[in-house]
Amino acid sequence: MANTRLGLAALLTLASLAARAQTVNSLGMKLVPVPAGAFYMGSEREGKDADESPVHRVSLSSPFQMGATEVTNAQYEAFDPQHKQLRGNRGFSTQDDEAVVFISYAQAVAFCEWLSQKEGKPYRLPTEAEWEYACRAGTVSDFSTGSSLPKAYQKNQATDRNTAVVPLKVAQTPANPWGFYDMHGNVEEWCLDWYGPYAAGEQRDPVGRAAGLYRVSRGGSFGTPVTFLRSANRLGMLPEDKSWLVGFRVVQAAMPTTAPLPPAVTPSYNAPLSQQRYAWKPLAADKPLFLEPQRYVNKPACDHAVPFYSHNHQPAVAWCPNGDLLAIWFSTDEESGREMTVLSSRLRPGATKWEEPAEFFKVPDRNMTGSSLLHDGKGTLFHMNGVETDGDWQDLAMVLRTSQDNGATWSTPRLVAPEHTKRHQVIGGMSQTKAGWLIQPADADPGPAGGTAIHLSKDHGKTWMNPAAEAATPSFGAGETGGLIAGIHAGVVTLKNGNLLALGRKNDIKAPGSAELRMPLSLSKDMGKTWTYTASPFPPVWSGQRLVLTRLNEGPLLLVSFTHHPDEKDEAAAGMPFKAADGHTYKGYGMYAAVSFDEGKTWPVIKLLTDGKARYMNGGAWTGAFEMDQTHAEPKGYLAITQTPDNTIHLLSSSLHYQFNLAWLKQLPTAATQ
Structure with missing residues (x-):
């Protein structure tokens, strides 16, 4: 059995015979004997599956036994009866014989330690190599079934926003050639190893890395595309994480004595960081600044990983x-x-x-x-x-x-x-109050109009709470009050009186006395527990666009948003009026900035974000190529902003970096032609 020179055909025959000698432990777990042997681990895939390479020969020097199925609810709850309260969470895994889910890595390890004491035999999680060896069952193809996975093994193998609830009963699909069930799907399974890149060359009894951030999970789940069910596919999770997709199975064998590989080090292709505190030199308050926009999203060198x-x-x-x-x-x-x-x-x-x-x-x-x-x-x-x-x-x-x-x-x-x-x-807009509280906005719904929630930390990020966690999604009507900010992708600022002001995308509100829709404005007087909704003076934000709202070092509030959606067919309705230095107004299109000196009551400075120079630009993502000139700025993009201590405002769109200051914003442009 310990002969690692066996060919694949001999291994298949040997394992098939061994599978007939399954044992059953005191919890009713069927344990399948796995012979010592060798196999080729990983795949030659590149791109998003590059972590599966290089293919390397692995020898497992000792036989072991592994659960024929994933651990079930009844089996796990013999150790942790409290887990029964999680049965049916989100509709999943209600029955005794369904795979247990909502289990962290530590909980899976604790179960193995308890079972070891109960049985007087060593139980543990499988190493990543042991798991793939058992899954392949002597094959070198994508699946133990060959190059494809028959429908009999598949449940809801798709990325769905609302995952379909399916039974997780174990052993309902055919076993692989060695007698293991549900190795391709049902639920993902925790493995012993820290996640890290493979080492090249032949290995004996590998146990992964000595440390890392994530633990390996394998096998894919009932609700993921088929490619994630392949024998070589690698997944990982934060050890504390748990969900309805992940469970585990056990190995009955002593812990491997192999020394782990050293922790992985991510290569750096840039110069080391300076730790010297920078001496900022404030810009002259009356000197306008607008620098040539530049790309911050650049392709890495082809030979860099x-x-x-x-x-x-x-x-x-x-x-x-x-x-x-x-x-x-x-x-x-x-x-x-x-x-x-x-x-x-x-x-x-x-x-x-x-x-x-x-x-x-x-x-x-x-x-x-x-x-x-x-x-x-x-x-x-x-x-x-x-x-x-x-x-x-x-x-x-x-x-x-x-x-x-x-x-x-x-x-x-x-x-x-x-x-x-x-x-x-x-949302890329965490902020800090004068008292040091951290405010993190987050979309309340993946759809286009579900509002924004905020998360607060009063202890410098140690603990967080959602002040309106139980609030239902409101209708966001003018004058109404609800527990969410109107609009997704919202920008949030703290006013000088302690109230919160927010502007968002969609959930638009009609301007008073008009049928015209406006960007919704949300105001909270209780740190986000409730919000009151009114129409802002600004046009709605559309798909492919995300505004930013911030307080400048100098004190005023700054909003950066967009005049209209660039796909709008009615040119007369598109754009916004802007003032020129000679006193006349002109129509401008695209990204603009608005400044308020009275805590958002009025916005006397509204300026198109262009210096007037004609230039070709590419905003990447959903923006693509556009022309900037006197009357046209970037048409859409997701925005992020920071202001350095020298008072330079740094605005990012989806691919471009803009630099300007308050003095430039207050300077009216020269007359613009249409």
């Missing part, structure tokens, strides 16, 4: 104590894709070009929609991010990291809103 996809969007930005600007955004092929990762780039002090991007944050095979950044002004950077169970962007948990060294290193990701649900789609 940075995942960079076709769709780069949804930025956040913060200044660092060392003078750097740090920008982050998601990169993906599809907005509901599991390949979605968060990239970053920097603009160093005095530099004229943003650096090559680097991977900033990625939970393996999870959608990462929604990021924000904030520098608290005292040396701490905050990064908040959404993490999905799979694809789409509805069922997100919120994860927080902090950095004390200008973003060179970050704390271990921490689930601050751990339930995967609505109201967790992070």
